[in-house]
Amino acid sequence: MLDQFALRAELADHYDLTPSPDLAAEMSGIYARMDRVVAPPDWAVFAPYVAAINKLKAERNAVILAHNYMTPEIYHGIADVVGDSLQLAIEATKVEADVIVQCGVHFMAETSKILNPSKTVLIPDMEAGCSLAESITAEGIAEMRAKYPGAPVVTYVNTTAEAKAASDICCTSSNAAQIVRAQESDTVIMTPDKYLAQNIAQQVPEKRIVWWDGSCIVHERFTAQDLRDFREWHPGTRIIAHPECPPDVVAEADFSGSTSGIIDYVTTERPEKAMLVTECSMASNISDALPDVDFVGPCNMCPYMKKITLEKVLWSLHSMQGAVEVEVAVADKARVAVQRMIDLSRKLSG
Numbered sequence: 001m002l003d004q005f006a007l008r009a010e011l012a013d014h015y016d017l018t019p020s021p022d023l024a025a026e027m028s029g030i031y032a033r034m035d036r037v038v039a040p041p042d043w044a045v046f047a048p049y050v051a052a053i054n055k056l057k058a059e060r061n062a063v064i065l066a067h068n069y070m071t072p073e074i075y076h077g078i079a080d081v082v083g084d085s086l087q088l089a090i091e092a093t094k095v096e097a098d099v100i101v102q103c104g105v106h107f108m109a110e111t112s113k114i115l116n117p118s119k120t121v122l123i124p125d126m127e128a129g130c131s132l133a134e135s136i137t138a139e140g141i142a143e144m145r146a147k148y149p150g151a152p153v154v155t156y157v158n159t160t161a162e163a164k165a166a167s168d169i170c171c172t173s174s175n176a177a178q179i180v181r182a183q184e185s186d187t188v189i190m191t192p193d194k195y196l197a198q199n200i201a202q203q204v205p206e207k208r209i210v211w212w213d214g215s216c217i218v219h220e221r222f223t224a225q226d227l228r229d230f231r232e233w234h235p236g237t238r239i240i241a242h243p244e245c246p247p248d249v250v251a252e253a254d255f256s257g258s259t260s261g262i263i264d265y266v267t268t269e270r271p272e273k274a275m276l277v278t279e280c281s282m283a284s285n286i287s288d289a290l291p292d293v294d295f296v297g298p299c300n301m302c303p304y305m306k307k308i309t310l311e312k313v314l315w316s317l318h319s320m321q322g323a324v325e326v327e328v329a330v331a332d333k334a335r336v337a338v339q340r341m342i343d344l345s346r347k348l349s350g
């Protein structure tokens, strides 16, 4: 990939990306979705990119799948589908367009490619990784199998295609408890997130859950004391934690759920003040739709997710570079693990 200056110069040769209050005003319908969190001068900067990306998207017959942790200008400005990992994986199976641009991290783009191998799947920055995905390999899974013979391996979708291919079934934070409960064996191996596994072990006490020692660098930063301090500082705040947080943090929270579970909870409950114990963009992305909720709390950003910018999305659609490939034999095995999760999740959700 070009460095930022070369990329900017190349884009400037093909598109007028000068900040434009007039274009920003013309696109006020899109801006209305994010005007609580994006200032007008910033929107004047973003609008030319959003206009260029949306035009190019139609020309390339592309769709943009964006994770809930994307910045508001991506989430509200250019995405066709937004959601958590499970929702994006399911949507990827339905895509009819020729090109998928994955606004998320690399393992998500791999999942889209695995589920939709005939499509071109682009990731705007190949270095958008994930501390969880980097923590586990197929060899690590083989070690766990050797240590716990016969136990099924339930692997979080936040993993590489090789790790998925070495697993029996995948899970996401929204369906992990269901998937683990549905395993016939008394012992279940969960990889790679130790905190998700420990949180699920509390919800599924009938199983002996053993785990790999991985963690998410965003969620592991929160502590139970942070949450107690926060409650004292902002009394009445409803605290909602992602299950990638350590168990004592989840225990301090009023509710725990995946990013889509968090959105459903806040949308239904409408607390006066809410602290989302997860990646910072989540609150920004839902705050315009929930004007009566005051989102408070620290801003912990995922450095991998934040590698995806409007500029890089435009570059990837312009150059068609950044195509994600997965070796066929690996993709075939990984697809089995992901598809088992999707099928079981659908069946158990009725």
Ligand code: SF4
Residues within 6 Å of the ligand: 105, 129, 130, 131, 132, 133, 158, 216, 217, 218, 219, 279, 302, 303, 304, 305
């Ligand atoms: S928030 Fe955590 S789990 Fe999600 S991509 Fe970033 S490092 Fe990975």
